[in-house]
Amino acid sequence: MHEFQERARTLVRSATLSYDQKLRQLAALATEALPSPELSPACAEALEKRVICDMFEGHAPFTARYILPDYEKAIRNGLAYLEMPAPTNLADALNFLQVMYANVPSVTTYPVYLGDLDKVLAPFVTDDISDDELDATLRRFWIAIDRTLPDAFVHLDIGPADSRIARAVFRVERSLRQSVPNITLKVDPLITPDSLVEDGVRTVFETGKPHFVNHPMMVGDHGEHYAAVSCYNSLKIGGGAHTLVRLNLKEAALRHQGSADEFLTTTLAHYVELTAELAEARIRSLVEDQHFFDTHWLAQEGLIDIHRFSAMFGIFGLAECVNLLMHHDAQPGEPDHRYGHDDLADAFSQRVVQQVADLVSTRPLPYCDGGGGYAYLHSQSGIDLDHDVTAGTRIPVGDEPDLLHHLTTCAPHHQYFASGISDIFHMDETAARNPQAIVDIIRGSFHEGMRDFTFNLDNNEFVRITGYLVRKSDLAAIAATGAARHGSDHLAAGSENSFHLTQRAVKRIGRGE
């Protein structure tokens, strides 16, 4: 109790957290007074040693982690709980959405999905509204979102079809340069024109957004009604993810005795099961103990449906896992087989991912109908606590081969990660004068089977930490004062210290002139 009081006191007396940040962190602290869902001793130990992790979702989850309300349906039918009739014009529609956003929960306490804005607003953007009016209206909306939902996991989607709204979104983004909202452009090679992708690329040069997803591949896994949310997690609209649990493959490999082949069927299988156990305990707590879906208005009004939910099963540290096991298998004196630099290591890495995918897709989980009764495989960039572990299927920072090699090494893994994988690539600043070059690389990557494509331009004010953005100037302010208006900026400061993400090797895609 004494420690609990100390932590609460530190929060309430903090000089750097805002009032709102204190309130939310105090709420998170309070659930720690409750017992966590019951786990087997092996699972509890793996959790404590951080071989597996629960992303600090709290001991008693009382919201699903990621929720994707069906905003199109809401706007069509109106909201009974919030006493909002269906809007009939653009101003009312934006007001309607703002009211709704304030009442959509998630693990971050802010909504992680704001809708597929081009589709949601399409009925209201009529020909009599000029582009200038549309831009001015969206600018006000953007400013309100950034100031009232100060969290870079707040995310909206546009595409794959071209539209006046999609173009306006990019213009507004470039003019405001805010870190919120986060944005995804859905790209379908047959539907999305190069000029829209290029507009997106030019917007990345200014703001680090959008993220690009391979639309046909996502539709193949989730159907048309999906969206990328939070830090690039692709889930069903009207559904979401109860929880995200992660397996640290490097830590699993460190605990393995025996050959690389044996790892797949013994140690890996063991930890996949413990990770699934953790997911199951958390899902049951949310659904059966806290009765989230029986009590929340979004479910009662049919804007979310438990049958469109599943859990996310994350992995990270793939590169380190492969390198450790390859090193262990090598004959004395034989050079190391390193992931990203060696065919044997690359092939083994694909076997690891495929094995995890096979195990996850045969381990039933309750209330996961969205995934056909199983969890979605996922891999995001590192969080602020991951040390010396590489995110996604990326090749470790500083050890990257040329970009073509890097892309073609990562791409074959992406098919397995239905709920998304954020491999972030750095581009040389010369690309700023030739955005078509990046459009070419995005199209090529999707052609080669990449699911998600994210890039940063060197010398950009915006830094992409995992799937969210911070401004370098905000990081500098934290270093100087300890305070930040966006909650995600605090996470980013931790990531920068762990990963030196702003120093990721830039792979030149061209000689300097």
Add this chain to the structure above:
Amino acid sequence: MTGFLADTITFSNVDGPGNRFVVFLQGCNFDCIACHNPQTIPLARSDHFRTRVADLLPRIRRAAPFLSGITVSGGEATLQPEFLHELFTAVKADRNLTRLTCFIDSNGAADEATWRRLAPVTDGTMIDLKCLDPEIHLRMTGQSNEPVLRSIELLHSLGLLYEVRLLLISGVNDDPGLLRRTGDWLATVDPAMRVKVIGFRRHGARPHDPELAEPVHEQLVVAATALQVADFDICLV
């Protein structure tokens, strides 16, 4: 058919439109004081540089989904016109490569017959104009600029001039009056020409005594302003 290659780059965003696979041929007929790849100047004909078109194609195929096209640079690309012709013909004949555009990055010294030979398989060219003034050009390159000016006119008339490049060295070829005359002349060829103004960088170039001066960005802006006598699409690098 074999060519003499200095190097290849799988991805380049500075050698023509979009992302491009670039082949650098070995050997150049200019000896530019500002050359940033001077090791590619000698006409080395050793096996070390020898590469067949058939060896190059699999490497281009691997990168192809990520490309707008290929560019052959140098050295001087047009010194090996038959290799260029065979490479471009092979790219256009390959089902997986046929959508790629084939560009040449050249010093512009090739004669009319060479350009006409290459034109049917070429989609665009980028020509360096070191200087409009014949004497300064001779000092900068060791060669006359007369063939370069004729090439620029010819390639424009063939619809194959993608871009003219001006490499500026402080105090050598950046006199505003000279640049105005250069603009006037380029405008007679194409008043909407795409012009890339590149500031000389010492990195990679041979040492000189005294050292050649790198223009600062403000000098490039002044140069571009002097040059802009028509409706050029000017890009500063």
